[in-house]
Amino acid sequence: MEMLFTKYFEVGSMVLFGVGFMTLLLHNNLIKKIIGMNIMDTAVFLFFIAKGYIDGREAPIVRGFHKGVEAYVNPVPAALMLTGIVIAVSVTAFALALTVKIYEKYGTIELDEIMKMRGD
Amino acid sequence: MKNTILKEVSKIVIPFIQIFSIYIIFHGHLSPGGGFAGGTIFGASLILYRIVYGKGDAQKKISYKRLMHLMCISLIFYGVLKGYGFITGGSYIDLFEIPLGTPGRILSGGYILPLNIAVGIVVAMVMYLFFTLFYEGEV
Amino acid sequence: MEIFSIIMILFLIGSAIAVSAIKNLLGAIIAFTVYSLVMAILWQQLNAPDLAITEAAVGAGITTLLFIFTLKKN
């Protein structure tokens, strides 16, 4: 129970993951769905980065001379999450392009109205 | 957009944005930055040019054909160079090892710098492509 | 430092809930921009400066631009 108050980054990222998941799943508006997807992804990135962070160490950049492995935080999650951001941006752009197409063809971006229409 | 103040200010600002993005791309392998972040900023400068000067002027600078060719050539260059590195590393052929690089010297990173430049070009072009496709429907 | 991070996380959760709650779509997009900027600050706090640069350029810049142009088309 006390981990709720000491590991606040992880707890916060879990709450954000829930909020993003619910926004992606339950909202009818497509733009809000896409924003929810972005929130969900960044919450997972925050979880990863918080796992790589070690208190009292500096960023993994060598300034002047190398201070040994013990002086820096774990650089692997940062490198992975950079790839994750690229993926999130490309999926977002693709989904927004589909949203524009949907509006051109159906005249609305509310998903429940679109699903009621027959596609013909 | 016919606004003299915007045009004059952006004439001064755009080169500085581009120089900053090139700084970020060139420092990517030794300090924070890299091809993706720098390329995004370079794409932002192209987007600013497009918004201020309109479609005609921007198409003279970057036509659709030139954009596609730049993107594809950078991607092929990236694939071939990275594949060469992968295959020599995986097959234990020690033709040319990547040097580890010393902080503060830009050229000491082996071929990570050309790879970063290729990534920067691709990302800048893709950001510009996204923007034009969303803004006016054509490049 | 710790207090600052906690306040930023609370701000983050607040803006995420605001995205879900605000009816106006432009308001939701602006709340998402705030979310991205606060996230960039938080990553600087967690010693990942390259991610902070990328998030500030991508999340707060390009993504917001794409969202707003999509909204303009509708």
Add this chain to the structure above:
Amino acid sequence: MYIRSFPLVAILILLVSAFVMPMIKKRSIVKGLSLVSMGISSILALITLVYVKENGSFIYRIGHWDAPWGIEFQIGIIEAMMGFLFTSVAALIIWYSIYSIHKEIKDNRVVFYYLLVNILIGALLGIVFSNDLFNSFVFMELSTLASCGIIVVKDKKENIKATLKYLVLSTLGSGLVLMGIAFLYSITGHLNMTFAHREIVKVYADYGQTVLITLGLFTVGLGVKSAMFPLHTWLPDAHSSAPSSSSALLSALVLKGFVLLLVKILYRVFGTEIINQFPILNLILISF
């Protein structure tokens, strides 16, 4: 010795030849290039299959770093077999689509169709061969985007609706898979499947709840992507409205890539010892 790098060369040929296509003007050359690159990679996969059958499975490191730091491919008999199957089936489908594609999509999109098909098969080969969790995730997203692209290329009304359904549900699934990878990384500290297995066998008694949640996240996330029984709602629309050649690609190859990834994660990362403690196989195979 050079045969060991053939799986990587097959992926590289597909991905590099995909980006040569937009620079070529004539459509027939693009079609021929796609068919030739797929044929070359299927021959490479066949040679790999013969090699693996004689010499046993091997591990191939990508780049200059060994396993816990770098990415690696692990090619056993099933990976080699699936690689040959994927490339040869894709080559046959492309051969068919050369004669039928102009009836279904507009003329100026043919180039992008073949670009997306090449990227899709390259990404699927990446999923099959890779021994690294995050690398598999990247290839997974790449193949999802490419398969959305080959559905929407027809540009009809119901087509866009089906693609949107597919995209929303599969981003949900990939978010869950990424969360599962995050949990697994925070328990074991490794992303490589072999090393993660070695660590998780030691510690799973202390982290019973977390291992259960991780298993659930992977199963639901990959289940959405591979259209397992209760999670299959996107599939009928997407597969029936796509052009016929991409429908063949989707139902023959894409889903099987994700099923193979789920099998690899369940058996290679967690191992039979851990799976038997949870009723996860009963849930997937519906056997009580």
